[in-house]
Amino acid sequence: MTDKKIIAIVGATGAQGGGLAHAILSDPQSEFKVRALTRNVNADKAKELAKLGADVVTADIDDLESLKKAFKGAYGVYAVTNFWEHFSPEKETAQAKNMADAALAAGVQHIVWSSFEDTRKWIPLEDNRMPTLLGKYKVPHFDSKGESDKFFQRPGLSSTIMYTSFYWDNFIYFGMGPKKGPDGKLAITFPMGDKKLPGIAATDIGKCAYGIFKAGEKYKGKTIGIAGEHATGNQMAASLTRAFGTEVKYNGVPPEVYRSFGFQGADEMGNMFQFKHDFEADYCGVRNLDASRSLNPSLQSFDTWLDQNKSRIPLE
Numbered sequence: 001m002t003d004k005k006i007i008a009i010v011g012a013t014g015a016q017g018g019g020l021a022h023a024i025l026s027d028p029q030s031e032f033k034v035r036a037l038t039r040n041v042n043a044d045k046a047k048e049l050a051k052l053g054a055d056v057v058t059a060d061i062d063d064l065e066s067l068k069k070a071f072k073g074a075y076g077v078y079a080v081t082n083f084w085e086h087f088s089p090e091k092e093t094a095q096a097k098n099m100a101d102a103a104l105a106a107g108v109q110h111i112v113w114s115s116f117e118d119t120r121k122w123i124p125l126e127d128n129r130m131p132t133l134l135g136k137y138k139v140p141h142f143d144s145k146g147e148s149d150k151f152f153q154r155p156g157l158s159s160t161i162m163y164t165s166f167y168w169d170n171f172i173y174f175g176m177g178p179k180k181g182p183d184g185k186l187a188i189t190f191p192m193g194d195k196k197l198p199g200i201a202a203t204d205i206g207k208c209a210y211g212i213f214k215a216g217e218k219y220k221g222k223t224i225g226i227a228g229e230h231a232t233g234n235q236m237a238a239s240l241t242r243a244f245g246t247e248v249k250y251n252g253v254p255p256e257v258y259r260s261f262g263f264q265g266a267d268e269m270g271n272m273f274q275f276k277h278d279f280e281a282d283y284c285g286v287r288n289l290d291a292s293r294s295l296n297p298s299l300q301s302f303d304t305w306l307d308q309n310k311s312r313i314p315l316e
């Protein structure tokens, strides 16, 4: 078993990387083994991974040398950044570059980079349909990821650019769950009009990445989008109504209203939903459901995810 190929997983203690780590660790036939990167090997989630058989190592994506060491001898790298820890697109871009530089230095053979579209290719900064943020972005956490694709597409690197989707887990953790409106009724609120929002169970992202690594050459040099389902606000509200046994409505507010909600990142999230709304065909088109299922045969729909997770969604 010592000839198993190492996948070095950034964010192994988090949602995306954790999904990949657990997918490999729970597959006794896997040709891969897990090297889990974390800033704190003594954290509970790191210890849990070690208990399951992962090699847990210290690394910080702000520190190039620590990454070079952590990627040494690895066949593959799962590269992810956590924008929401610092809200800085420049920092996110620098972290992406560090991971790509370290993978190049370590001779890694396959990187899966968790990315998003650079929305400025669809909405140039001078397009006033949505405000420009932080001076040079429309959707900072998308644009900085998309802008970073180029680091992974350099000669000498074999990368798969993987466009992810809205986590349904946001209903649990990101304050997006159903809330009571002035009429006393529960509602979810997005500026998506009647357009479809590609969504996914966060753990399924890592499972799709596992499928990409397992496919070997097939996805090297390719960009692929993944989603579990494309659903409108009304369709998601109907699923929530069924799951909770009480009516949940969809409140499709205009993007400018969403941007004004005042929570940290509201303007950015308003722009993000508006991009998904205005470019529904492109955004859904690249996130093909059959292709996602072929990578991850246990891919969940919103209904199957809800059946497992509804009790974790806080209801006001």
Ligand SMILES: NC(=O)c1ccc[n+]([C@@H]2O[C@H](COP(=O)([O-])OP(=O)(O)OC[C@H]3O[C@@H](n4cnc5c(N)ncnc54)[C@H](OP(=O)(O)O)[C@@H]3O)[C@@H](O)[C@H]2O)c1
Pocket (backbone or CB within 6 Å): 010, 011, 012, 013, 014, 015, 016, 017, 037, 038, 039, 040, 043, 059, 060, 061, 062, 080, 081, 082, 083, 084, 085, 141, 164, 165, 166, 167, 168, 170, 174
């Ligand atoms: N919410 C959504 O709907 C959604 C959808 C698609 C994509 N995304 C993107 O997902 C990303 C976050 O991924 P996630 O949800 O998997 O994160 P998460 O569950 O919040 O966990 C963050 C992970 O990143 C690691 N990390 C953060 N900073 C690090 C650093 N400086 N060095 C090393 N490791 C670091 C953490 O490791 P340690 O703490 O153990 O060091 C942890 O494992 C964001 O960039 C977001 O834009 C979000």
